[in-house]
Amino acid sequence: MQVRSLFKNIPLLLCAAGAVVTAASLVLATARRGLESAADSPGLLAGLALFAASLALYLVRRLRRPEASLAWVSLVLLHAGLLAALAGFFLNARYGEKGFVYIREGDAASFYVDKSDKDRKLPFALRLNDFRIRTYPNSLRIRSYDSDITVEDGGKKTNVKLSVNHPFSYGGYDFYQHSHGLTAGLNPRILAKAGPREAALELKFRETARVPGCGSVTVRDFIPSAVFPDSGIRDAGVKGILNPAYLVDLVTEKGAHFRRWVLPAAPESEQLGGCRLRFLDFKGVEYTVLSVSRLPFSPLILLGFALASAGCAGLALVIRRKVK
Incomplete structure (x- = not known):
């Protein structure tokens, strides 16, 4: 009798074991590598496998005793949907990219x-x-x-x-x-607006370009993330556009020479010898x-949620009838 009772409760025991394994794997994986890595941890997949086994046994037991009732159909749809969703998630984790x-x-x-x-x-x-x-x-x-x-x-x-x-x-x-x-150390092409008429032009790295009404402009150096310690400007080495800077030489039409670090974030740095250099884009860097x-098994997950939703809707209708 006790063996039969234990066998009858196997789905419940598997569900409880799945809950414990899943919770433990989520906590451990999150503590070690962050929450994002927990989705692919072996412990989580093992917990989901236990859940799936519990649902499969429960579903087999239900199908062996069919009933012509909305409650029976709703429970079958709910458990079949959850099983399909878990299977899709497990297969995506195993075979997805x-x-x-x-x-x-x-x-x-x-x-x-x-x-x-x-x-x-x-x-x-x-x-x-x-x-x-x-x-x-x-x-x-x-x-x-x-x-x-x-x-x-x-x-x-x-x-x-x-x-x-x-x-x-x-x-x-x-x-x-x-x-x-x-990326530093490349040969960027820079779109700029320069000169009194704000003419758009392209400046190639370390090549001199003639700017009408301004003179000759040469971009000597480029730093993605510029910082200014006491020793002078340097690259902070931080990913992303934080503070890009260009070292620009300008020789005016009258022969005056100017050299300055131009920063798009500092409009006052754009003025050189009566000309304005305003960088609009960053090319090549x-x-x-x-x-x-x-994730090839995502349609299976969507199908599972659809079946589970239908099962929940049916159970809600059964409960509503009983309440009335």
């Missing part, structure tokens, strides 16, 4: 880096044509940023625009705008970081 794609402006990437810092091949390439950052007026606080990307898949090319709140999907992969930054995921 997640990582990050790093692309410098003007370059293409055909691989991503997973959470183990291993390169994983993409079946196509992503080319970053342009990256734009918009800040609030008179501030370095970022308002928005987006990427113009071309997907190169064999001979097929698809142009997409990716921003923080507008991801895109291609070939079963989902891409989200994750972060960005500037920007990079974007895209989060990439391929």
Whole structure:
């Protein structure tokens, strides 16, 4: 009798064990590596497997004793839906792909880096044509940023625009705008407005350009995150656009020479010898970081939630009838 009672309570025992294992794995994984890593921890997957076993046993027991009632159908839908959702989550964690794609402006990437810092091949390439950052007026606080990307898949090319709140999907992969930054030591091309008439022009790094009404302008150096200690300007080495600075030489048409660090965040630094240099964009030094995921079993999760929702609705109707 006790053995039979124990067997009858196996689904409940599995559910309790799953709750303990899941809670313990979440706490340990979060304490060690953060909450984001807890989703892929072996302990969490083991806890979900126990939950799934409990639901499967309960569902088999229900199906062996069918009833022509709304309560029975609702319970079957609820447990079947939860089982499908857990199965989809488990399969995505086991066979899905997640990582990050790093692309410098003007370059293409055909691989991503997973959470183990291993390169994983993409079946196509992503080319970053342009990256734009918009800040609030008179501030370095970022308002928005987006990427113009071309997907190169064999001979097929698809142009997409990716921003923080507008991801895109291609070939079963989902891409989200994750972060960005500037890279020092390259040859940036800079869009600027210079001269009395605010004419737009392109300045190539360390090449002298003629600015009508101003003179000759040369960008000598570039620092992504400029700080000014007592020893002079240096790069703080912090990711992201914090305080970009350009060392500019200006030789006026009258032969006067000026050299200054120009900072977009400091409008007063833009005045050189009666000319104004205002940098509008950063070319060749920007990079974007895209989060990439391929979760092929997500439709199973959605189906599970749909079935579970239908089961909950049916149970709510049963309870309402009983209350009346």
